[in-house]
Amino acid sequence: MQKLPDGLILLAGSVETIRNNDVSYVFRQKSDFLYLTGVPEAGYLLMLDPKRKRATLLIPRVDANHRVWLGHVPGPSEAAKRFGFKDVRYTDELPALAKAAAKSYKNVYAEPEALRKAALKPSANRWGRLRDALDDLRATKTEGEIEIMQRANDVSGKGHRAVMRDARAGMFEYQVQSRFESVCLDSGLKHLGYPSIVAAGRNGAVLHYHHNDAKLRPGELLLIDAGAEAEGYSADITRTFPLGRRFSRRQRDVYSIVLETQKECIRRARPGVLSGDLHLHSMRMIAEGLKDIKILKGPVDELVSGGAVRLFYPHGLTHTLGLDVHDTMGGRRRKVRPPANIRIRFNAYLEPGFVITMEPGIYFIEALLKDPKLREKFRNQVDFRRADSFLDFGGVRIEDDIVITSSGAPRNLTTVPKEIEDVEKACGLN
Ligand SMILES: [Mn+2]
Structure with a gap:
């Protein structure tokens, strides 16, 4: 947020990749998403709003059938605690949240996949600068x-x-x-x-x-x-x-x-x-x-x-x-x-x-x-x-x-x- 204070920042985590029929490849979170969130789960998104200093973690809404096959999936309050976010919402809320937040900015810094999920217009997107900022941050380890x-x-x-x-x-x-x-x-x-x-x-x-x-x-x-x-x-x-x-x-x-x-x-x-x-x-x-x-x-x-x-x-x-x-x-x-x-x-x-x-x-x-x-x-x-x-x-x-x-x-x-x-x-x- 300090590096890119003049735009809304959106990042998508990995989703499950089908190997065949109902079998997925072993899940690996995208490195950028893991770097910023520490979340090892599939289907999450991240929205950063620098002007309001707000980080929103968006989690998938899963149904009972999903739980039958894959067991426990954290809900909002559990995800907030486990991953250290104050603000946790469902991914299907992103378009409305992003639309409101984007009003304060001229730019959007979004991964193409996250931009699509947020249903924002691609014209203002400057993904390259987000890419560079993440590269810079990740190059030096704490x-x-x-x-x-x-x-x-x-x-x-x-x-x-x-x-x-x-x-x-x-x-x-x-x-x-x-x-x-x-x-x-x-x-x-x-x-x-x-x-x-x-x-x-x-x-x-x-x-x-x-x-x-x-x-x-x-x-x-x-x-x-x-x-x-x-x-x-x-x-x-x-x-x-x-x-x-x-x-x-x-x-x-x-x-x-x-x-x-x-x-x-x-x-x-x-x-x-x-x-x-x-x-x-x-x-x-x-x-x-x-x-x-x-x-x-x-x-x-x-x-x-x-x-x-x-x-x-x-x-x-x-x-x-x-x-x-x-x-x-x-x-x-x-x-x-x-x-x-x-x-x-x-x-x-x-x-x-x-x-x-x-x-x-x-x-x-x-x-x-x-x-x-x-x-x-x-x-x-x-x-x-x-x-x-x-x-x-x-x-x-x-x-x-x-x-x-x-x-x-x-x-x-x-x-x-x-x-x-x-x-x-x-x-x-x-
Ligand atoms: Mn080597």
């Missing part, structure tokens, strides 16, 4: 939000530790997934922030692998990227560990490059630092490391600017995290030019209260390494014969969730083992 995100991380971390302890050759990837997800559900977190990636061996080189149905073989690496959400706020954690008690020599070599890169980028994640510069730095460190193990050759600057390092590290270092696993960045990213010639989605000056991931990786991706055009283009910078010998390796990614703080040192929400000896200890049984 202490309370960070506490919830710590809980999502703690529970997800427990799941990751259980996976390290229990995963062993002979199991299937979906059994590892089940181990992780059962810990989260068992701790009361019913939803994941994104589909779990459980990738053994060469599947680890598929960035958004989702089949999760291969058998785990001894000596392979297992990469698991998984996080649960608490009150809508997601964790986003990746670990890579050996199936078999110890990392092999080459697994250790590649893992160490990724780990050192990740730790250095976390150390540098401070207010005022451009996330694009961190990404650039991570590319340099990975190029350096791949030179050390004789996969890349030539000056690091050229490996980075020419794109050779991108064959092995083709994704971003970091993204914001919150109610969406790839969260909002506000208007901040539009104002900043990315460093060098790198193309990245998240490019903004870090601010206190940002929660971001830090997730460098190295992969041996057949689709890139076997591409004749790329082989020709990078023939002086990549030792392809050596790189080919890693095609069964898969990939390594290590990902933690970091809070940017005003005092300087970043706060790491993720507590899953990542140092080589700690990982080997945590994998003690497999």
Whole structure:
């Protein structure tokens, strides 16, 4: 209301989505609506009237039949208490309420769906500005939000530790997934922030692998990227560990490059630092490391600017995290030019209260390494014969969730083992 004092503000929550016949998809509230209301129920609306400093929560009017099938649904006084609103009305009252309130304003700031429900004329609507205001607000987390995100991380971390302890050759990837997800559900977190990636061996080189149905073989690496959400706020954690008690020599070599890169980028994640510069730095460190193990050759600057390092590290270092696993960045990213010639989605000056991931990786991706055009283009910078010998390796990614703080040192929400000896200890049984 402070950001948009000159218009009526309307937002719609999610409604149930039919999967087939009378079966719905699992319900997930829209992140913006959850952010402003904390309401996890379907069919709600929100009206904010800045001049009168009034927030009205609108709840669906349900009939007895609905209660027969779905049980208890809060009425107005219960919703007021549970969600902390003084003013609660039924959604079928919205057109009359909105029409009266809109008389005091020239503008309406409404999500298209909410505008339709309010039966207001679209001409005065400035949805883009509401979108931007919400993005700005959501980009910086409060202490309370960070506490919830710590809980999502703690529970997800427990799941990751259980996976390290229990995963062993002979199991299937979906059994590892089940181990992780059962810990989260068992701790009361019913939803994941994104589909779990459980990738053994060469599947680890598929960035958004989702089949999760291969058998785990001894000596392979297992990469698991998984996080649960608490009150809508997601964790986003990746670990890579050996199936078999110890990392092999080459697994250790590649893992160490990724780990050192990740730790250095976390150390540098401070207010005022451009996330694009961190990404650039991570590319340099990975190029350096791949030179050390004789996969890349030539000056690091050229490996980075020419794109050779991108064959092995083709994704971003970091993204914001919150109610969406790839969260909002506000208007901040539009104002900043990315460093060098790198193309990245998240490019903004870090601010206190940002929660971001830090997730460098190295992969041996057949689709890139076997591409004749790329082989020709990078023939002086990549030792392809050596790189080919890693095609069964898969990939390594290590990902933690970091809070940017005003005092300087970043706060790491993720507590899953990542140092080589700690990982080997945590994998003690497999
Ligand atoms: Mn991530």
